[in-house]
Amino acid sequence: MSSNHQSIFSPRYFALSIGIILSVMAVGFEGLSVTTIAPSIAGDLNGLSLFGWIFSTYLLAQIIGTLVVGRIIDKRGPAAPFTYALLLFIAGLVAAATAGDMYIMIGSRALQGLGAGAMMTCVYTAISLSYPDELRAKILGAFGTAYVLPSMLGPYVAGLIADQWSWRFVFWGILPVLVVSAVLSLPAFRKLKVQQTGGDSGSSSTWMALLLTMGTGLFLIGLSMLPSIMGFIFALIGLVGVILPLRQLLPKGTLTLRRGMPAILATRGLFFAAYASTQNFLVLALIDVQGITPSQAGLIVASAALSWCIIAYVQGRWDAADQGRGRHMRIILGVFLLAIGIAIVFWIPVVSVAVAVMGQIIAGVGIGLAHPVSGVVAFSQTGEGGAGQTSANLQFADSFTPGVVIGIGGSILVVCQAAGMSLQSGLIVAMGFHLLLIIISIIASTRISPQSIKNADPKKEGVPVIVQ
Numbered sequence: 001m002s003s004n005h006q007s008i009f010s011p012r013y014f015a016l017s018i019g020i021i022l023s024v025m026a027v028g029f030e031g032l033s034v035t036t037i038a039p040s041i042a043g044d045l046n047g048l049s050l051f052g053w054i055f056s057t058y059l060l061a062q063i064i065g066t067l068v069v070g071r072i073i074d075k076r077g078p079a080a081p082f083t084y085a086l087l088l089f090i091a092g093l094v095a096a097a098t099a100g101d102m103y104i105m106i107g108s109r110a111l112q113g114l115g116a117g118a119m120m121t122c123v124y125t126a127i128s129l130s131y132p133d134e135l136r137a138k139i140l141g142a143f144g145t146a147y148v149l150p151s152m153l154g155p156y157v158a159g160l161i162a163d164q165w166s167w168r169f170v171f172w173g174i175l176p177v178l179v180v181s182a183v184l185s186l187p188a189f190r191k192l193k194v195q196q197t198g199g200d201s202g203s204s205s206t207w208m209a210l211l212l213t214m215g216t217g218l219f220l221i222g223l224s225m226l227p228s229i230m231g232f233i234f235a236l237i238g239l240v241g242v243i244l245p246l247r248q249l250l251p252k253g254t255l256t257l258r259r260g261m262p263a264i265l266a267t268r269g270l271f272f273a274a275y276a277s278t279q280n281f282l283v284l285a286l287i288d289v290q291g292i293t294p295s296q297a298g299l300i301v302a303s304a305a306l307s308w309c310i311i312a313y314v315q316g317r318w319d320a321a322d323q324g325r326g327r328h329m330r331i332i333l334g335v336f337l338l339a340i341g342i343a344i345v346f347w348i349p350v351v352s353v354a355v356a357v358m359g360q361i362i363a364g365v366g367i368g369l370a371h372p373v374s375g376v377v378a379f380s381q382t383g384e385g386g387a388g389q390t391s392a393n394l395q396f397a398d399s400f401t402p403g404v405v406i407g408i409g410g411s412i413l414v415v416c417q418a419a420g421m422s423l424q425s426g427l428i429v430a431m432g433f434h435l436l437l438i439i440i441s442i443i444a445s446t447r448i449s450p451q452s453i454k455n456a457d458p459k460k461e462g463v464p465v466i467v468q
Contacts (some may be wrong), residue, residue: 008139010130014050015068016130017139019185020123021146023086026177027116029150030093030170031058033158034109037167044167047102056111056220059403060213065117066399067249068207070392073125078388079189086182089115090175097171111421117395122189124391128379129192133324135302138316140372145309186188209244215241216404223411227418235411240402241299251417257440261390262379263447268374269397270441271335274434275367276402277409278342281306281434285427286356300356311368319376327373332445334370338363339438346431350422367436370445409433 008017038054041047065088069081077214091109099105123143131139158170219238225231247255253262279301286297313339315330341363345351351359375394409430416426 006135006144008135011116013131013135015184016126016188017142019089019181019183019188020126021142022177022181023119023123023185024143024146024372025150026174026181027089027119028147029158029177030112030174031116032150033170034058037158037162037170038277038426040162040167041105042102045099045102045105047105053106054109056217057296058109058116059399060217061110061113062117063213063216063396064108064209065114066121066395067117067212068116068206069121070125070388070390071121071205073388073391074386075194078122078125078129079192080124081118082189083182083186085115085118085122086178086185087115087118088112090178091115092177093171093174097168117399120395120398121388121391122300124375125387126185126189126192127375128382128387128391129187130335133380134320135377136376137319137324137327137372140375141312141316141368143375144312144368144372148305148308148312174266176181186313204250208248212245212249215239215245215399220407222223223407226411227415234255257444257447259447259448261378263444264378265393265397267335267376267444267448268371269401270437270444271338271367271370272398273401273405274342274437274441275363277405277436278345278363278431280406281409281427281430282345282351282356282360285345285351285424289348289424289427290351292353296353300353300360303357304360304367307361307364308368308371311365312372315369315372319373323382324376327377330369330373331377331448332442334366334368334373335438335441335445337366338370339366339435339442341366342431342434342438347376348427348431386424405434405437429466 006012034054067084069085072081088111092108092113092115095108095111096105099108127136127139127143161167161169161173210450215238217238218234219242222231222233222235222238225234240449243255248267250256251262254265257263257266283297283301286292286300292300318326318330341359342360344359344362345356378385378390378394412430412433413426415422416429417423420430
């Protein structure tokens with residue numbers, strides 16, 4: 001049967017598709033749940049002074065897990081790294097569920113970050129290696145939906161579990177989902193073979209990833225100390241420690257929006273960061289400025305998740321209908337709609353419930369278009385033996401950039417309030433920063449070469465052998 005008439009849930013792909021969806025949902029649910037239960041964790045473990053490190057440690061460990069595993073995959077295949085990543089994530093969940101003090105909790109978050117970063121990179125690689133080009137838009141749409149769905153129910157469910165029983169049960173509850181995911185997906189992972197690549201052993205890249213992690217940590221610490229002089233010094237040193245390794249780890253020209261793969265990654269990192277950070281600060285604006293309850297604010301933000309899920313599904317059908325010829329325009333249109341959605345909620349004084357919902361729905365449509373399609377395009381441009389590296393770059397764009405941008409947004413609020421501005425004014429400046437990122441993302445999206453976005457010839461694409 002031609003793959004044009006196959007589904008990602010046809011017998012050949014069913015187990016892997018369900019396994020991927022479950023693993024993505026588990027990671028997404030855990031990340032969003034911790035946001036809800038973190039105050040309870042810090043209170044119970046007497047660690048309010050270390051509250052921020054619950055999130056920062058996860059982000060910093062995720063950088064290492066993401067960047068290091070990509071090169072391992074390109075040499076050894078994804079099966080062993082995925083197994084180790086699952087074990088790390090599970091160990092982190094068990095350590096968190098049984099943590100007796102805040103330091104153990106922070107250590108458990110490091111294990112979770114390492115495992116999550118490596119797991120998602122392996123999942124992207126499996127998508128690149130297992131599915132033909134014409135099905136990738138559909139599986140990446142399902143991937144996006146699986147990551148977004150927890151945002152609708154995750155925080156509420158986690159809060160309910162913490163209220164009725166204990167926050168510890170949130171971590172325990174994710175374990176069965178991961179076990180089922182492993183049972184379904186590991187046999188398919190073991191069948192994947194990659195083209196062996198030459199080059200360095202990966203040790204220099206590992207050191208670069210560690211340097212990036214330290215630079216990012218110093219940068220975030222500096223941002224948290226602003227507007228003090230030491231905060232500026234730490235942030236500046238950290239920024240240098242971020243830019244130098246980025247130039248080595250990412251495809252050459254990513255920071256200057258070079259045409260092709262660099263432009264794809266720049267586009268994705270910028271629009272995803274702007275979207276994620278806007279979500280955070282819109283909730284803050286709705287609750288602290290407009291006086292809306294947290295549950296109402298959560299429902300408003302969920303409207304973006306709903307439109308994302310719908311469009312992520314529909315775009316797979318569009319991709320099949322035009323055989324991938326409209327991918328470039330769908331990315332540009334998606335980023336443009338994101339810009340409109342953010343612009344609608346930019347001016348905080350006029351943001352009512354109706355305005356916020358309208359902006360969120362439009363933003364959700366935009367990212368539902370741009371996010372899965374940019375992944376399909378990246379894989380279509382991947383040469384022989386480079387699936388692991390491309391997967392690491394995509395996961396890096398989805399995790400590192402939003403974490404840094406949210407940190408910058410928080411420092412904008414602190415500096416604005418230190419200058420005597422109101423919270424409302426600070427939020428407007430932060431939203432303006434997001435708009436600037438989206439504008440740069442639109443520029444980068446126009447530099448994605450249209451001729452490389454057509455359906456790729458498997459012989460030219462270096463699609464690896466799948467042993468049946």
